[in-house]
Amino acid sequence: MSILVIAEHDNSSLKQATLSVVAAAKAIGGDIDVLVAGENCGAVAEAASKAEGVSKVLVADNAVYGHFLGENLGDLVAELGKGYSHILTSAGTTGKDFMPRVAALLDVAQVSDIIRVESEDTFVRPIYAGNAIATVKAGDSIKVITVRPTGFDPVAADGGSASVEQLDVVKDAGLSTFVSEQKAKSDRPDLASAGIVISGGRGMQNGENFKMLEQVADLLGAGMGASRAAVDAGFVPNDMQVGQTGKIVAPQLYVAVGISGAIQHLAGMSDSKVIVAINKDEEAPIFQVADYGLVADLFEAVPQLEEELKKVL
Amino acid sequence: MKVLVAVKRVIDYNVKVRVKPDNTGVDLANVKMAMNPFCEIAVEEAVRLKEKGVANEIVVVSIGPKACQEQIRTALALGADRGIHVETDEDVQSLEAAKLLKAVVEKEEPQLVILGKQSIDSDNNQTGQMLAALTGMAQGTFASEVVVDGEKVNVTREVDGGLMTVSLKLPAVVTTDLRLNEPRYASLPNIMKAKKKPLDVMSPADLGVEITPRLTTLKVEAPAARQAGVKVADVAELVDKLKNEAKVI
Known part of the structure; x- marks a missing residue:
């Protein structure tokens, strides 16, 4: 062969x-x-x-x-x-x-x-x-x-x-031409290949609140994602969507913040090595796949997370 | 110009997928089916091209059993003008789907063919590219923007790490990615009107294509289940576990 x-x-x-x-x-x-x-x-x-x-x-x-x-x-x-x-x-x-x-x-x-x-x-x-x-x-x-x-x-x-x-083989189909390229501007790693991904869901309440997650992402060198619910609600753009119809990710660490864990979302991230869930609803399905679950109000937990990470990183 | 849109009937994206106990496949009995989400985006894009005056006719095609006509009717309700159903109960794999679509393209001679980039059941991401190769057309895959400009179409593609814009000669094949648009919902009057729109039914034999599956699925299994882990008391414990137990930060 x-x-x-x-x-x-x-x-x-x-x-x-x-x-x-x-x-x-x-x-x-x-x-x-x-x-x-x-x-x-x-x-x-x-x-x-x-x-x-x-x-x-x-x-x-x-x-x-x-x-x-x-x-x-x-x-x-x-x-x-x-x-x-x-x-x-x-x-x-x-x-x-x-x-x-x-x-x-x-x-x-x-x-x-x-x-x-x-x-x-x-x-x-x-x-x-x-x-x-x-x-x-x-x-x-x-x-x-x-x-x-x-x-x-x-x-x-x-x-x-x-x-x-x-090789001296030149194949030019003559059907298409390159026009331009726009590489992702952010210094954050690409969602699909990032070693750590932090995602927000409907619990984030609005797009402005995603800034909290960005600060944590920057500390960890993480890519930023979102659930379909957060995208549908207009908090963040479509390209951040993790899930069956969005990006499929499998990082070393996946942090789900304010995400309930709909099937469509789990399909996009459940191959992650370690999953962390932060959600105030103890019954949220995300906890069934999370290695570490924290039942807490994300608006208190995320700033605390940032502080704690600063201590150890 | 004429736009051809291919749509596929798949399991609804919100349904929990269950593997059959005998491991022969996924259980689709009494499960809600719907138009593949990427195909909805393809229909929406065609309708927007028509609303802009770029397209003057939208033909929607689906391959599969009789029930596919539901998805064709959905596309007609969203704004497509007429439907083609290639009816077969056989397992149609990507290459055969592309051959059937090629035959439809030869009959209809569209300037633009729009497909979803992949279906959420088989996750192959092949048919559009295969159709383009078989028909000798240019392809703009994973599109997030489509701009028709005279004899060309500029397609902005979602590629790893960013976006890439290519200019394609028409006729061309475009496959949709999520950011291309947000599909509308069909209104009740349009759903009623769609019932009266023309729908042609034909068989693979009518199109001169023999269905010969090349891939055999030996078994389908459920993925290894994840065990729920532990609840931590506070953020300090979480960070400690991540650093010292899981060693991921």
């Missing part, structure tokens, strides 16, 4: 998620090649060549791949992928964008967001926002797979010495 892993990167550095995808490839077994497609991405190729378990790094360095447009990447990977038994990438927004195109062009199914490898053709993935876990067998000759990075411990970033081969 031979596996092609498409690296996730920003043209200057290799994303750690790629090391988790290589780990998934190792679990499948076989030779592992890594494709680095981008523009002026030599440093990424070098990093990929050092990753544990990689045999060969293929580099497609061209302006047409600079912004990772799905149409161009899809055409490139579909052509290269024909010679492999498995094609893998991380289930970030880039992988989710181009990978289904690859599957369709190869006329095979895609297995999305796997969290475990059972065998070379059988994989485990969450469905219903993690409320059920499916074991799926892929019948096609080429398996096209996206990998949820949190499901696999990354391979070592150093120690490997893969060969690096420059």
